[in-house]
Amino acid sequence: MSEGVWRFFSDFDVYLWKQGSYYRAWEKMGAHPCRLNGEDGVHFAVWAPNAEKVSVVGDFNDWNEASHPLEPFQDTGIWRGFVPGIGVGATYKYAITSRINSYRVLKADPFAFFSEKRPGTASIVWDLGGYAWQDKAWMQSRRERNTRSSPMTIYEVHLGSWMRVVEEDNRWLTYRELAPRLAAYVQDMGFTHVELLPVTEHPFDGSWGYQTTGYFAATSRFGTPQDFMFFVDTLHQHGIGVIVDWVPAHFPTDEHGLGFFDGTHLYEHADPRQGFHNDWKSFIYNYGRNEVLNFLISSALFWLDVYHVDGLRVDAVASMLYLDYSRRDGEWIPNRYGGNENLEAIAFLRRFNEMVYREHPDTVTVAEESTAWPMVSRPTYLGGLGFGFKWNMGWMHDTLLYMCKDPVHRKYHHNLLTFSLLYAYSENFILPFSHDEVVHGKGSMLGKMPGDLWQKFANLRLLYGYMYSHPGKKLLFMGSEFGQWNEWNHDAQLDWALLDHDTHRGLRQWVRDLNRLVCREPALYELDNEPQGFEWIDCNDSEQSTLVFLRRGKKEEDVLVCALNFTPVPRFPYRIGVPFGGFWHEVLNSDASVYGGSGQGNLGGVNAEDVPYHGRPYSLVINLPPLAAVIFKPGDISV
Structure with a gap:
């Protein structure tokens, strides 16, 4: 537990919060068990800039809005306070009275680490510590598992x-x-x-x-x-x-959620032409608001930081x-240039990706x-x-x-x-x-x-x-x-x-x-996203509905020939051009009986003939089974 929690937010925290660069906001927003002046309890912090008053209610005070009021913190829009005598497992919400039309509502904590099981909607005070991770070997090696060439x-x-x-x-x-x-x-x-x-x-x-x-x-x-x-x-x-x-x-319109949080459209756009999805009956984030950027990018980093998620x-x-x-026309508002691109969302997505790859370059x-x-x-x-x-x-x-x-x-x-x-x-x-x-x-x-x-x-x-x-x-x-x-x-x-x-x-x-x-x-996989990793052998045999192509790795010997027959008619003899002579192993055949196929195939492989075909110096004469994919790999390469 942390001493001196009342000084939870430093001046630098406030600066980052206001400019929209407070990307680990969960460390101080929400509910945190701690000790203040020698007394155990929970520190609460919630963003509600248009509230007239905010209090914490829960099972610990019989949901009494007058028991535990929070105080506004500087000009950040954040309300915070310390509730003594409670800890992990306490259920709670924020009772918010807005300055706008005296709107009153009970809201779950946007930064809560744990919640009641539905149909309950209250947040639960929780401590994320205490778990002993055993995945060090994975974490040290995962960079090589998440690349384009993996x-x-x-x-x-x-x-x-x-x-x-x-x-x-x-x-x-x-x-x-x-x-x-x-x-x-x-x-x-x-x-x-x-x-x-x-x-x-x-x-x-x-x-x-x-x-x-x-x-x-x-x-x-x-x-x-x-x-x-x-x-x-x-x-x-x-x-x-x-x-x-x-x-x-x-995000959804449920009353306990983010929508109309403090009596105003805080997380979402106020104009439904920007802030509401008719298809999904949900609210759209206001990506131009710095505090919303803090919230969303913090959420992304949270799953990577706290839960070791890989992507x-x-x-x-x-x-x-x-x-x-x-x-339809008239149901949306153009950007400042008259276009249909959401400039704020584009900027958010770019910043999201930059932050994820800066903080966790081994994720995806x-x-x-x-x-x-x-x-x-x-x-x-x-x-x-x-x-x-x-x-x-x-x-x-x-x-x-x-x-x-x-x-x-x-x-x-x-x-x-x-x-x-x-x-x-x-x-x-x-x-x-x-x-x-x-x-x-x-x-x-x-x-x-x-x-x-x-x-x-x-x-x-x-x-x-x-x-x-x-x-x-x-x-x-x-x-x-x-x-x-x-x-x-x-x-x-x-x-x-x-x-x-x-x-x-x-x-x-x-x-x-x-x-x-x-x-x-x-x-x-090595050249999955590079044009050097793929070559057509024959993409034009529409009459027989077949495709034949090469897949390549970085080394010359890493090559496969893939032949696919999209009709129930067996194709034999079926000649295809290949780059190398020698024996080509049939490494997979979807028509094999072990997979439920008819058992037609090439008896383990085919010797390449010194007959040019499809612009290649050698060719294979194969049995291409019905409705089947067959993959060949060269043995000792002969050129």
Whole structure:
């Protein structure tokens, strides 16, 4: 506990707060157990510049607004005070009376570290100390795991529905129950990272965490802050990185939240044309306000500092960048130049990325940005937004549109497969098949595939083969790895019973082997974001709906040939040009019987013939199975 807490804020703190550079505000804002003048208690600090009075109410004073008033601190807009005799576990809110129309409200603490489990909405006093981290080896080595030239296969997870205790009234697993199960599963499957749908506190289960009220609180649904530390620590000890979804684009209108905080539009814009999302019925942050910058960037650094998180994926970036996002004429206000770009949001995103990479250069930031906004994942000093990676939403949309078509029609839509290579290196891309593709009537990944039962599984294996061989890092939502039939349901666990069937086990084995191949073969990751890492062998065979291409690593011998057949018609003999002679090993074949395929293949590999083809000095004559991806690797290179 800290002595002299009444001098919590130094003059320099005040200076940083006012200019919008107070980026670890959680260290002094909010509720902090401490000792003042020899007495134990809690120091509270909250920003409410338009309040006439503010007090702390809670279970310790029977929610009496007159018991523990706070005092304004200089001209910062901050109210603070010390409440003796309380400590960790006390529930509380701020009772705020506004100078505007005498508005009165009870608000949760924006900087709370812990909150009541819904439907409760009070904040809980908590101490983040006391956890003994065991992930030193991971933290020292993680820089090399988060680079553009590192293998990255991401398993996207919603903690409330990955697995549940069905026999105990379908209850959630706790962070500590989830940790060993998820870590062992992800490690066995060969994924390098997990990405968690938001674990920030949120009042409504159905928002999946994307309507956040507690930007510094790990949700109490699954345990305490220390329990979440254990969760991250366990994954790190299994060699798995942890990325969390973070939502600075908007926040919900719940009365206890940030909206209309002190009787004024404090965190959000007052004009609904700037401050309200009609699609999501949520408020939009006022990124031009320094105190809002303090709040948001502090939140980002908090998860990296306190919870050892390895990356932040920023949701709904497009909605931040465009003032007219999902708005008709007359429903938005142009910027000072008359354009539709949100200049304050752009500046915020750049500063966010600069601060994350300055303070934690071994972590990663990822943008979910669904438009063609330029240079999202380019450095700010070059004019970019500064993200490390961007989700490739165009690739995802075009690929699914193609794969959903009956194979007999695919030859007329061949460009849907090849177009992505025209822009594949304009950003540092992640290829996502995320939760958004298996909800809201879109069907499951398996359900999207055309054909009979065998063709559906073959198509999905082919789709994943194309994904894993295509330039870019990979992301797959939970359940998609073994072929759920149903759309994702956040109120139930995955359909694990499907793994009693050979077809679903075979699909999961295919994904497992793809993950391991990516991590084993530099050709599939070293130059993921460099044009030197990819070469077309034949992208023009639309009549047979096939693709053949090379993937390369930094060394000459690190090369793979990938051949894909998007029809149920076997192609044999099928000649493809290759750069080297000698024997080419068939390292993966999605049609192998172990994956549920028909068992057609190349008996372990093919000898290259001294026959030039496709502009290459040698060629292979292969059996290209139906609806299959086949990958070859040269043995001793002969040139």
